[in-house]
Amino acid sequence: MGEFFDVATGGPLRLELRSVDGRDFTLLRSIGYTTQEYADAFVVPDGFVTDFASVPHLFTWLVPKSGDFLPAAVLHDALVRPGSHQGPQVERHEADRVFRAAMVALGTGRVRAWLMWAAVTIGTLWASRDLAKRVQLIGLVGLVALLGTAATLDFLDVVEVVPWMGERPWAAELAMGALFAVLVPTVLAVSWGRYWLAGVIVGVALALLLHVTAALLGIYGFYLVLERLVSGPTDDDGVRVRDRQEADAETSLGDR
Numbered sequence: 316m317g318e319f320f321d322v323a324t325g326g327p328l329r330l331e332l333r334s335v336d337g338r339d340f341t342l343l344r345s346i347g348y349t350t351q352e353y354a355d356a357f358v359v360p361d362g363f364v365t366d367f368a369s370v371p372h373l374f375t376w377l378v379p380k381s382g383d384f385l386p387a388a389v390l391h392d393a394l395v396r397p398g399s400h401q402g403p404q405v406e407r408h409e410a411d412r413v414f415r416a417a418m419v420a421l422g423t424g425r426v427r428a429w430l431m432w433a434a435v436t437i438g439t440l441w442a443s444r445d446l447a448k449r450v451q452l453i454g455l456v457g458l459v460a461l462l463g464t465a466a467t468l469d470f471l472d473v474v475e476v477v478p479w480m481g482e483r484p485w486a487a488e489l490a491m492g493a494l495f496a497v498l499v500p501t502v503l504a505v506s507w508g509r510y511w512l513a514g515v516i517v518g519v520a521l522a523l524l525l526h527v528t529a530a531l532l533g534i535y536g537f538y539l540v541l542e543r544l545v546s547g548p549t550d551d552d553g554v555r556v557r558d559r560q561e562a563d564a565e566t567s568l569g570d571r
Contacts, residue, residue: 317350317413317420319386322358330386332365339366348390348417357413358401359393366392384431387417391435395442407439408509429516436513448507451514455503459518462499463525466492496522 319328322345331343342363349356367381367388381388393400394410405413415432419425440448462477469480470488479491500518507514521528 317348317417319390319417319421320347320349320356321345322347328386330389335364339364342389346386346389348386348413350413350416353403355402357390357394357403359390359399360401363389363393363399365389382423383421384418384423384428387414387421387423390414390417395439407442408436411435411439430520433513433516433520436510437517440507440510451506455500455507455514455518456521458503459500459521460525463496463522466495467526493523 321327321329328346329344330346332340333343334340342359342361342365345358345361347356347358365388367385390400391410391414394405394413395407411432414435415428418428418431423431437452440452465474466477466480468474469477470485470492475481479495480488481491483491497519500522501515504511504514504518
């Protein structure tokens, strides 16, 4: 199992960061990560800028942007940006695997570690700019979402289009729905090649969490609309235009 360490002292890890803009952070002390799989350690030098785990707000209830895995997120950011770290140079899919192993080494739960690994693997597939991989990704996510929606409507007796639901007792329909929520993504993920396991995890997670995600999406959308109505639009820096105008007005008064 790997281990993080403080590069300056060689002792226990000291993760020191300074906020750049509330979203990005600058590493103030170099950190290292050593593992038996590589002779040399991975080193992320001070001055490196990271945004931690790039998790959409909608999913932070399941996978937070920070936590005990934070050093692993900084390491992964550096590994996938050419020239940002010292030590072994690895391809992006290997950087994803190192990220997963580093999270486990830090004490992150294995379920969360595998979920986050699958999430960054999606990023790797998309970043490859390989049309076939993008089609496979969109196909799996789209088909699972479509079948999940159809199965839900079938369960509610709105339509009858999903063959494995049928006219069964509600408990049997739930069981069949859960079974195919695993089987369908597993079959579709075969086309992902060496990334098949990530495809299974993403597909099954989407199928099982589809309803929760849809509900949260609706709530989050309502919040965004309400925030826009109450607070007004933001500028290119993400600052509310009204707030900036008020701040500028206060500054002008203070200069008089």
